[in-house]
Each structure stands twice: as structure tokens, then as C-alpha cells.
Amino acid sequence: MSDPGADAGRLFVDFGARVAETLARLRLARDVRVGSTPRRAVWGDHKTTLYEYLPERRAGAPSTGSASNSAARPKSRPLLVCFALVNRPYILDLQPDSSLIRRLVDAGFTVHLVDWGDPDDGDRLRDLNDYLEQGLGGCVRHILEAHGVEALDLLGVCQGGVLSLCYTALHPRQVANLVTLTTAVDFQTPDDLLSKWVRDLDTELLERAGNVPGELLNALFLSLMPFRLTQQKYVRLLTGRADQRAVEDFVRMERWIFDSPPQAAVALTQFVRWFYQENRLIRGTLELGGRAVDLKSVRAPLLNLYARADHIVPPAACEGLGRYVGSRDYTACAIDTGHIGMYVSRKAREEIPQRIIAWLKARGGELKSRRP
Amino acid sequence: MMEMPFTTGSREADAAFAGAAARFFDLLKAFAAQPSAARGQATDWSSFGSLLAGQFEQWLRSAPAAGASFAAAAGFPGAAPGWPPGAVPLGPAAAHPADAQSAWELLMKLGQLQGELARHWSAIAQDSAQRFIARMPATGGADLSSEGALALYETWVECAEAAYAATVRREDFCRLQAQLTNTAMALLLEQRKQADRLARAWGLPTREEADALQRQIRELRRELGERTAQATPRAPRRRPATQRPKATQGSKPKAAGGGRSRRASRVRRGRR
Numbered sequence: 001m002s003d004p005g006a007d008a009g010r011l012f013v014d015f016g017a018r019v020a021e022t023l024a025r026l027r028l029a030r031d032v033r034v035g036s037t038p039r040r041a042v043w044g045d046h047k048t049t050l051y052e053y054l055p056e057r058r059a060g061a062p063s064t065g066s067a068s069n070s071a072a073r074p075k076s077r078p079l080l081v082c083f084a085l086v087n088r089p090y091i092l093d094l095q096p097d098s099s100l101i102r103r104l105v106d107a108g109f110t111v112h113l114v115d116w117g118d119p120d121d122g123d124r125l126r127d128l129n130d131y132l133e134q135g136l137g138g139c140v141r142h143i144l145e146a147h148g149v150e151a152l153d154l155l156g157v158c159q160g161g162v163l164s165l166c167y168t169a170l171h172p173r174q175v176a177n178l179v180t181l182t183t184a185v186d187f188q189t190p191d192d193l194l195s196k197w198v199r200d201l202d203t204e205l206l207e208r209a210g211n212v213p214g215e216l217l218n219a220l221f222l223s224l225m226p227f228r229l230t231q232q233k234y235v236r237l238l239t240g241r242a243d244q245r246a247v248e249d250f251v252r253m254e255r256w257i258f259d260s261p262p263q264a265a266v267a268l269t270q271f272v273r274w275f276y277q278e279n280r281l282i283r284g285t286l287e288l289g290g291r292a293v294d295l296k297s298v299r300a301p302l303l304n305l306y307a308r309a310d311h312i313v314p315p316a317a318c319e320g321l322g323r324y325v326g327s328r329d330y331t332a333c334a335i336d337t338g339h340i341g342m343y344v345s346r347k348a349r350e351e352i353p354q355r356i357i358a359w360l361k362a363r364g365g366e367l368k369s370r371r372p
Numbered sequence: 373m374m375e376m377p378f379t380t381g382s383r384e385a386d387a388a389f390a391g392a393a394a395r396f397f398d399l400l401k402a403f404a405a406q407p408s409a410a411r412g413q414a415t416d417w418s419s420f421g422s423l424l425a426g427q428f429e430q431w432l433r434s435a436p437a438a439g440a441s442f443a444a445a446a447g448f449p450g451a452a453p454g455w456p457p458g459a460v461p462l463g464p465a466a467a468h469p470a471d472a473q474s475a476w477e478l479l480m481k482l483g484q485l486q487g488e489l490a491r492h493w494s495a496i497a498q499d500s501a502q503r504f505i506a507r508m509p510a511t512g513g514a515d516l517s518s519e520g521a522l523a524l525y526e527t528w529v530e531c532a533e534a535a536y537a538a539t540v541r542r543e544d545f546c547r548l549q550a551q552l553t554n555t556a557m558a559l560l561l562e563q564r565k566q567a568d569r570l571a572r573a574w575g576l577p578t579r580e581e582a583d584a585l586q587r588q589i590r591e592l593r594r595e596l597g598e599r600t601a602q603a604t605p606r607a608p609r610r611r612p613a614t615q616r617p618k619a620t621q622g623s624k625p626k627a628a629g630g631g632r633s634r635r636a637s638r639v640r641r642g643r644r
Contacts, residue, residue, distance in 0.1 A: 007516040008404035014518050015400065019393050125586050193541060200550035205557040226435060227532045232525075234392030239522055 015239070022238050025247040032248045034255055036096040037105060039113070043142040046126075047117030048135040050142060053093075053105050077176055077364060078143050078152045079104060081113045082136055082167075084159035085271075086217055086263060089113055091256045091343045092157070095249065098344050103353035109360070110147070114139050114160075119264040124211050126264040128163075128271065129289035136167050140174050151176035153360055158182045158313065158339075162275065165325075166288060169297040177363050178327075179303045179356055182310060182342050184317035185295075185324060187276045191314040193224055198276050207269040214260030224311050253344060282324050301329035303359045305352060310339040331359065396525065398427060403524055404516065417508050421501035428532060429497035433490065475566070478559040485552045492539055492548070499535035504528055 043050040081101070083089035092113070093101040104111045114136060119126060143152050154175045156164025161183025168175040187195050197220075206212075222229045237250055280286035286293040302325055306318035315334055322330040333355060337347045402423050507527055515523070539545055568578040 008400075011400060011404065011516055011518060011521055012397070015397070015521075023390065023393075121582075122586065125583070125590060196541065196546045197549050200547055200554075202550075202554040202557065205554055205561065209557045209560055225533055225537075226432075227529055227536065230435060231392045231395060231431075232529045235396045235525060238393055238396070239518075 018241065019238055022242060022247065025242070025244050026251065028244065029248045029251040032251050032255075034095070034252050035090045035093050036099055037093050037102045042112070042146070043139060045134055045138045046130075047119060047123065048131075048138065049115045049117060050139040051113045051115060053101055053111040053113065055105055076109050077149060078147045079109045079111050079155060079360070080139060080143055080152050081111065081155045081157065082139075082160040082164045083114065083116075083157045085116050085131065085163075085267065086159055086214075086260060088256060088259055088261060089115055089157075091340075094252050094256065094344060098249075098349055100343065100348065100353055100356075104357065107353075107357045107361075109153075109357075112139065112143055116261070118261045119211060119267075120262075121211060124265040127266045128274075131267055132163055132167055132170075132288055136163055137171070140167070140171070144174065150174075153177040153179070155179040155181065155356070156183055157343075159271070162281070165281070165295065165298060165321075166286070166293050168300060169293045169295055170288065170291060172297050172299055175300045177303075177360055178298065178300045179305070179360070180318075180321065181305050181352075182307055182313050182318065182339055183304070183321070184275075184313045185321045186279065186282050186317050188279045189314055189316035192317055194220075194312060195276050198272050201272060201277070203269045203273040203277065206272065207265050210265050212263045212265065212268055214262050215258075217263060218258060218260045221312060253340070257340075282320075295324040296326040298325040299327055301363050302327040302331070303356065304330070304332040305342070305355065306332075306334055307337050307339055307342050308334045309337060309341075312339045329363070395427075395431065399424075399525060399528065400521060402427065403521055417505040421505045424504060424528070425497040425501035428500055429493055432493040432496060475559065475562045478555055478562060482552070482555045482559060485548060485555060488548055489552065492545055496532075496535050496539050499538065500528075500532040503531035503535055507531070 037053045038056070039051040039053045041049050042052045081089070081092065083092065093099045096102060101111055101113065116131070116135065140152065140154075144150065151174050154164050154168065154177070156162070156179070158181070161180035162185075164175075164178060164180065165183065165185070168178050184192075189195070237247070240246075242250065274280045274286055278285070281293070281295065284292075284294060302321070304318060304321045306313070306315050308315055310318075319332060319334065322332055335342060335347050335351060337345045342348055342352065402420065405420075405423070504527060515521075540549075564579055568580060571578050
């Protein structure tokens with residue numbers, strides 16, 4: 001018969017050793033790098049930077065310009081990735097074996113990414129239209145000009161997907177194909193906890209209070225499932241006897257999760273009020289820069305990928321997109337993972353890039369060159 | 373120049389981990405102290421449940437994530453650092469009496485709402501413990517092997533999250549969250565009003581004045597962009613830039629939909 005005292009003693013010795021081992025590995029993992037695919041900045045405005053990712057075999061070659069760089073490769077329509085304002089985009093290129101961007105580059109796409117940068121107090125009045133027209137619009141115009149094409153492919157991720165939908169609705173001719181990843185279109189579904197929590201927020205006070213630090217938004221996201229997201233995952237790391245590589249992968253994710261940029265007061269306020277509180281996108285009442293955003297104007301082929309177990313953007317918030325857009329070529333696909341899993345899980349490594357690549361290639365067609 | 377992106381410095385990656393590990397050991401201690409029962413007799417889990425509930429409630433009160441939502445903005449326990457800032461070093465007494473009254477009222481309201489939140493935390497903790505105990509074996513103690521302890525822990529997490537989710541989705545909780553945040557923001561703005569009054573007395577620019585200047589600058593930039601767009605004929609297409617342009621003060625893109633920015637144009641000129 002077992003002795004409870006001895007059992008407890010063995011338990012503490014065993015877990016004590018595991019903690020010590022994992023802590024030692026964590027200390028070695030302090031300086032892990034995030035981001036793996038070579039890239040260069042090709043355009044910038046205000047705090048926004050547009051990056052172009054380079055194919056590995058040409059990464060060491062002398063810089064000769066984005067258009068000429070892509071000239072040696074099979075000609076594909078440029079692809080622009082638009083990430084959310086509330087997180088940093090390097091989650092899409094976290095490490096070589098978990099990089100959606102690398103997979104797209106390797107598949108022959110000329111991939112660009114919008115990095116919104118960090119708004120400071122001087123940006124507190126920056127609004128959604130500024131982000132859309134000066135930021136995203138500036139990137140689009142630069143790419144169209146540089147590649148001599150009339151339209152590009154746009155991949156919008158999370159909140160960046162919402163911006164991409166708005167941009168496509170306002171500039172339908174500039175977007176040949178649209179892919180949305182974990183993108184909400186209905187912000188008031190019953191399972192949307194975030195939406196419930198901000199429903200009665202006083203947005204006038206929010207705007208006057210100034211920029212919102214990234215730490216606060218991050219705490220908000222973690223508070224949706226606090227015990228799992230701030231306790232259980234660490235205990236699992238501790239007890240899982242993770243090797244050095246697994247610990248480094250974990251630290252990369254940690255860095256991304258806690259590395260959230262601040263939010264410009266006016267833009268955040270508009271997003272909370274117009275999207276979460278008033279659900280304007282699907283009610284057809286959204287106006288940006290004085291122009292109505294009509295989702296029926298989105299007529300480009302549309303691939304809508306969302307997660308079945310998403311605690312931030314519930315599947316119900318995404319799955320109805322097809323009803324609201326004007327696209328005849330519409331494909332929706334629910335993936336068996338969670339919100340973060342869409343970017344870094346095994347699914348993210350395999351299924352999601354495959355789906356995007358196959359879908360885009362099937363709609364590649366002949367490029368309409370504007371060059372003589 | 374080629375750039376490998378996102379190379380950043382080190383951070384305290386193990387701090388949160390160590391904290392979670394410490395709490396895990398606390399939980400293990402609780403597991404180790406679980407009630408034992410003679411063979412065939414029912415186990416009394418009630419005191420064990422109270423212990424778990426107490427630990428969980430303590431964590432809920434102190435954890436930034438749990439106390440977060442926008443309510444953490446209150447600058448009270450669980451608040452994220454830096455926003456809103458703590459009370460300015462004036463004290464309500466230094467302000468105009470009406471403002472002081474308003475600040476005190478907001479503080480009182482915030483305290484009252486925090487009390488309501490604490491009641492929710494307590495209810496969640498009790499509910500978690502009850503759910504956990506309901507899943508414990510009716511007789512005999514829990515398995516205290518490493519695997520058994522981990523299974524207990526996973527069960528505990530499931531129960532805690534289920535209890536938390538059941539409460540935080542309720543209308544009354546959501547309203548409370550919003551009230552907390554709104555009150556905290558109102559208090560912050562009240563404090564700023566007092567700080568602005570002091571700044572004005574010292575001849576320093578106030579937040580209001582800075583905002584007014586920013587609005588003027590935005591308007592001027594917009595006008596400049598529109599006029600530039602009207603005055604400049606569309607340039608012939610050139611090869612693209614390859615380097616990130618250096619940030620230049622005062623540069624501004626054209627207005628919405630109006631074409632490329634001056635900064636981007638400068639880069640293109642530089643490549644000729």
C-alpha cells in the first residue's frame with residue numbers, strides 16, 4: 001500500500017527537477033530570434049513600412065529593386081499581406097518551419113507585408129481612414145506602380161482582414177483576389193465575449209483618454225481565458241519535458257503575445273464603436289473618409305479561412321461573410337484550431353498555406369501588365 | 373541593405389513561467405493535503421474545496437489577465453502598467469472644489485464597483501471548487517503520482533475556466549466591466565483636468581492645447597496634400613525604390629486616394 005507522505009515527496013522532487021531543467025532551458029532561450037525570411041523595406045509613410053520578402057536563393061544577391069528582383073522569377077501577381085493593428089505581423093514569419101510568409105515566397109509569390117509600426121502620442125488623432133488610405137492604400141499604390149499591374153492579391157489577417165474588406169469595397173479594381181484569415185464580419189454574435197465586454201464602453205471617454213498601451217489590450221485578450229492562457233500553458237511546458245528547441249519555439253510565441261503595439265486613440269475608438277458596438281460593416285452603415293463602405297462592392301474572388309475554436313474571433317463572426325459580399329467566387333473553410341493556432345499550429349504549417357497557395361494559383365490567370 | 377527582420381533583445385521570458393510554476397506547486401501542496409478516507413468510506417472534500425477556492429480567488433484578485441478587460445484600466449490591482457497613470461501628485465484638495473468633489477465621487481464609485489467585481493471573483497472561485505469536487509472520486513483519495521497530479525491539475529483548470537466563462541458572459545458582469553472602465557477613464561480625465569490647471573498656472577502647454585495643435589497640423593497636411601495633388605501632374609512610371617526611405621519630419625502622403633506620398637516620391641527621385 002502506498003504511503004501518501006512518500007508519494008507527495010516523490011511528486012515534489014520530480015516536478016522540482018522538471019522546473020529546474022525547464023528554467024535552465026528558458027535562460028538559454030532568452031535571445032531567440034523571431035522572423036526568418038529575408039526582406040527589405042520598399043516603401044514607408046508615417047509609421048507604416050511596406051516590406052518585400054525575398055526568395056531564399058536571391059537573398060544574398062545585391063539589391064536591384066523590387067520589380068527587377070521578381071523579374072527573374074516566374075511572373076506572379078504581387079501579394080500584399082495586411083495584418084492587424086493590435087498585434088505585430090511577425091507571427092506570420094515566426095521561424096523557418098512555421099512561416100506562412102516563407103511558404104508563400106517558396107511557392108513563387110512576390111509577398112509584401114504592411115507593418116503599421118508604433119503610434120505615439122502624436123498619432124492619437126490618427127483615424128481608421130488614415131490607416132486605410134494613407135497606410136494600406138499607399139502600400140497598394142506603390143506595389144501596383146512597382147510591378148506595373150492593375151491589381152494585386154490581398155491577404156488580410158484578423159483585424160487586417162477587416163481593413164482589407166473595407167479597402168476592397170472602396171477600391172474594387174485594385175484587388176484581384178482577396179483572402180481573409182480569422183476575420184470577423186459580424187461583430188455581435190452571441191459567442192463573442194470581446195464584443196459583450198465592450199458593448200457598453202463609453203467611446204467618447206475612450207477617445208479622450210488617449211492612446212491605449214499594448215499591455216492593456218494584451219491583458220484584455222488574455223482575460224478571455226485567463227487560467228488557460230496565463231497558467232496552464234506554463235505548467236504544460238514545465239511538465240512536458242520540453243527539449244531546447246521546443247522551449248525556444250515557446251519563447252518566440254511568448255515574445256509575440258506580449259509584444260503588442262499601442263493603439264492610436266481615435267482609430268481604436270472608431271473600431272470599437274463602429275464595428276463592435278454598432279456592427280456597421282454588415283448593416284451597411286459604415287463610412288470611411290466620407291465614403292460608404294458597401295461590402296457588396298467586394299466582387300473579387302474571396303477565400304475566407306477561419307478557426308473553429310477561436311476564442312477571440314468566434315467562427316460565427318466569420319462564417320457569414322459570403323452573404324454580405326458581392327463575390328460570386330466565394331470559398332469558406334473552417335480550420336480545426338484556435339486563433340493563434342491559425343498562425344503557428346501544425347495546421348498553420350501545412351493546411352493553411354496549402355489552401356491559400358492552391359486557391360490563389362487557381363485564380364492567377366494572365367497578369368494584366370500596364371507596362372507597354 | 374538586406375535586413376533580417378525582428379531581431380530583438382532578450383526579455384524576462386521565464387518570469388511568468390516561474391510565477392505559474394510557484395502557483396502549480398501551491399496547488400500540488402493542496403493535492404498532497406487532500407482528505408483521506410478509510411477503505412469503503414466516503415471522502416469529505418469540503419475543506420479541500422475551500423482551500424482550492426481560496427487560492428483561486430486570491431489569484432483572480434491579483435492576476436492582471438483575470439482582472440483585465442478594460443476594467444484593469446482603473447489603475448487598481450490587476451491594472452496594466454502605465455495606463456492610465458496614477459493620480460497626479462496634487463491631491464484633490466489642490467484642485468477647484470467642484471473638481472475635487474467630482475474626483476472623490478468617481479473614486480468612491482470605483483471602489484464600489486471594485487467591491488462588486490470582488491464578489492464575482494469570489495463566486496467564480498466557489499463555483500470552480502464545487503465543479504472540481506463534483507468530479508472527484510466519492511471514495512478514496514486522488515492519485516498522487518506525477519501523472520495523477522497532472523490529471524488533477526487539468527481537471528482543475530477545466531473547472532476554473534468553465535466557472536469563469538459562466539460568469540463573465542452574463543449581462544450583469546459585462547455591464548460591470550464597462551462601468552468599471554468608464555469610471556476609471558472618467559477619473560483619469562478628471563485628474564488630467566487638474567494637471568492641466570497646474571500646467572496652465574506654470575505657463576506650460578496643456579493636453580488640450582497639444583490636441584488642438586495636432587488637429588491644426590492634420591488639417592494643414594490634408595490641405596497640402598490636396599493642393600499638391602491638384603498642382604502636380606502624374607509622373608511617368610519609374611523603377612521602384614529598394615531602400616526604406618529615411619524618416620523626414622514634415623513629410624506627408626497625399627490625401628486619401630490621391631496617389632503616392634512626398635516621401636515615396638523623394639525616394640524615387642533618389643534612385644534616378
